[in-house]
Amino acid sequence: MNLTIRSFKLKQQSVIPGFGITMGLSLVYITLLVLIPVSMVFLNSSSIGSAKFWDIAFSERVLTALKISFGTSFLAATINAIFGLLIAWVLERYTFPGKKIIDGLIDLPFALPTAVAGISLTALYAQNGWIGKLFATMGVKISYTPIGITIALIFISFPFVVRTVQPVLQSIDLEVEEAAACLGATRFQTFRKIILPELMPAVITGFALAFARALGEYGSVVFISGNMPLKTEIAPLLIRTKLEQYDYAGGTAIAAIMLVISFIMLLIINVFQWWTSNRHR
Template identity: 75%
Template sequence: MRTSFSRFSLKHYSVLPGFGITMGLSLMYLSFLVFIPITMVFLNSSQLGWGKFMEIVLSARVLASLKVSFGASFLAAAVNAIFGLLLAWVLERYTFPGKKIVDGLIDLPFALPTAVAGISLTTLYGPNGWIGRLFEPLGLKIAYTPLGITIALIFISLPFVVRTVQPVLQSMDREVEEAAACLGATRFQTFRKVILPVLLPAVITGFALAFARSLGEYGSVVFISGNMPMYTEITPLLIRTKLEQYDYAGGTAIAAVMLVISFLMLLVINLIQWWAGNRDKG
């Protein structure tokens, strides 16, 4: 009886604070930085009333900006999911001259101010730029088009995929690949059956991070897009335009719609990631 009592009465103390303190601080931190600002967006937009709210968010200009923002962000994240995986593979599996330089260049979009990136890309892909002038005679315009927006988003979101996949590649045991080859598997079969299932959750995570980063990008896109309503105007720019016109309720209404759509898309991506990480465990 004494043993049973002591078993339940003894507490194991940790160097770090307990669950109650850490959970309370975490919730307070999230509330001030995430929950309260998001709540204010919905509270401000609720002043419009349902009819006015729907009139604003369903206007042709808002729908066009949402299409540009979400379409270009999704495409940029998809491109980076493929080529980011390729870059991570090359950096982890091969040794070549200048490898450290290439590895450092991948982090450049993290440190480079977005305005500098936007000016550089516009200068490069503009009609008189080094690359833009090559495509101009072919009738292909890059800057001031959705294509230019997508290129800018690919540039700023590439590191998220590479840096997410690299640690997984580092932890992979190459003996498993060698065993698959010894059992007669081709290179494609080894990649599809052995390597890809391990990398897929990390690739999906990198895709989600790249998509979220692209969706909220403003500085680099505002230069190369041209900001033409109904064609290259992104939603963050439209929100800023509303705020500059002192239409705070209208701006927050568009922001609320963007928040909801972003949350739903990220929720779907996380569900796919969960499925990819647990399908082999069943």
């Protein structure tokens, strides 16, 4: 009996042939594109010694830049997770004039050069811009502040949640919702207990992608942030500044810190996604 079960499991695991060669090519590809470049960051940063490394890591300028980068990226990804889910719901569940045009505009931040996005947002949200002028009368400054940075990060990362949630919404059978309604469930109960658990893994994935995209953004933020040290300077810009000053070890030290923090945060997000999926099952 055990032999039969074991052979059945082996047969199930080898339905698609070529596991060995495809797994080997995948590992080589990941090693060349991810592991080797990342390891070089840690090797270069280790050349300055542990004492110098921790001096750089805990300097006020670096800590402020990391706080701004991670804080604005997390806030932008959270906002995109909420409104990205709303936009995906509207595009998939309703039919209205101009739907195809709006659906196509979702991908515009992917195609638009980040420098163009930064210039456009700066002109729009500056104190003499169309929107910035309105807020300036209320004493609110958007450009050259963390608010402007967050807006730029929202713009360049919001398609990730929409495009991640849309296929899951398409796969949800409407008959399940109709059955819930026939059994007496309200619309809110149907959404909370049936639809939302199905969408949560996709929303978390979109959040993680948006967060990672926003964290590494440079082109659009550099125009609207003002790049003021200890105020609006982001970590990628600080790395660029170090490299322009030929301080390669200092730049790679900041990059190594960002890599470690990013890896920990993305690991936590993935664990939470795994827990959500298993809990729903």
